[in-house]
Amino acid sequence: MSGGPSRRSAPSLGRTFSHFGYVVDDLEATAGRWSDTFGFEWAPVQRRERSIRMEGAEQSVDWR
Numbered sequence: 350m351s352g353g354p355s356r357r358s359a360p361s362l363g364r365t366f367s368h369f370g371y372v373v374d375d376l377e378a379t380a381g382r383w384s385d386t387f388g389f390e391w392a393p394v395q396r397r398e399r400s401i402r403m404e405g406a407e408q409s410v411d412w413r
Contacts, residue, residue, distance in 0.1 A: 376413055394413050396412065398412070
């Protein structure tokens with residue numbers, strides 16, 4: 350075994366993922382870490398404005 354870094358790979362589930370969602374504070378930093386760790390590749394970020402109900406009030410949210 351060499352003393353160099355090892356690269357973990359994502360588990361094989363017999364299919365590829367095209368979409369999943371997580372809430373994160375810093376999208377770019379998180380995407381970079383996941384690319385480095387799991388080898389993910391990303392499509393261009395899309396932005397959408399959505400209206401959601403939080404704590405009983407309608408709020409407009411910028412989704413990426």
